[in-house]
Amino acid sequence: MEPWDKLNALHLDALKEIGNIGAGNAATALASMLGSRIQMTVPRAGVLPLQEITALAGNEEDPVACVEFTVNGPAPSKIFFLLDEPSAYLLIDLLLGKPQGTTRVLDEMGSSVLTELGNILTGSFLNAFAEFCRLEFKPTVPAFAFDMLGAVLSSAFLEGGYFSDRALVIETRFYSESVTISGHFFLVPENAGLEKILQSLGLQLG
């Protein structure tokens, strides 16, 4: 039995709140960078099979930009920040001050823009998460991939040593009405850190 099988409704609620606070701060950071209002959906938290995790973000064959962080510390986790292709190109244009529609293909500078955007948003996410849980999180240098959603997530999960075909994910979608941007944040805590996270919120596992 995995530790995450012991998660009850209260635990999941607490994890959703972490997602809410973290993503809220990340959305604020993005809004600040773009000068646009950014909204987010109510986060979802649960133990899901990989196929369902993929389905949360879109279709397997959709090309996505993915910035992935491994987070070390007392609550080791992975964070994935995903953008669909149109959102990725639009963000590159907006952040580089180019007219919308300029970027049609991903080049080195574009990758750098997206990676750094992922870095900043993840930083905001983790800063809020750390303050809420009073834990320290140390992200590694991010990995960037631009590929089909299915390929990106399955290789990320395989590399992360998730030998189980399930994972605990906390997911939220952010979007804007003034600019057509849609992105996803996935927080995937490792089993080792799950108890620590819950304890920091005053909850016990099992």
Next chain:
Amino acid sequence: MGKKVLVVDDAAFMRMMIKDILLKNGYEIAGEAENGKKAVAMYQELRPDVVTMDITMPEMDGIAAVKAIKQIDPNARIIMCSAMGQQLMVMEAIQAGARDFIVKPFQQDRVLQALEKVLA
């Protein structure tokens, strides 16, 4: 003559953004580095007036780089500029010898304010 700044960040995009702010406000770019190891080597060679330093970087992170640069020059003026604003990290950076800490995303004024303070 403008003060010379060494810009350190693993993201080309962020280096570009910071350089843009600096050049528009009368600063000169002494150089740029994409990791802590290069930052230390370049500091030794260029002796800039101030350094902007990211934290999360490959080869050598920003905190380690600050410590190494302070070994070379105890009076080195270093401003951290990072997405990581957790209290412990800020304290670690200041204890290592950084003189200010800017959390990304930042507005231009925050960067200029930090530079003025550190160069005063």
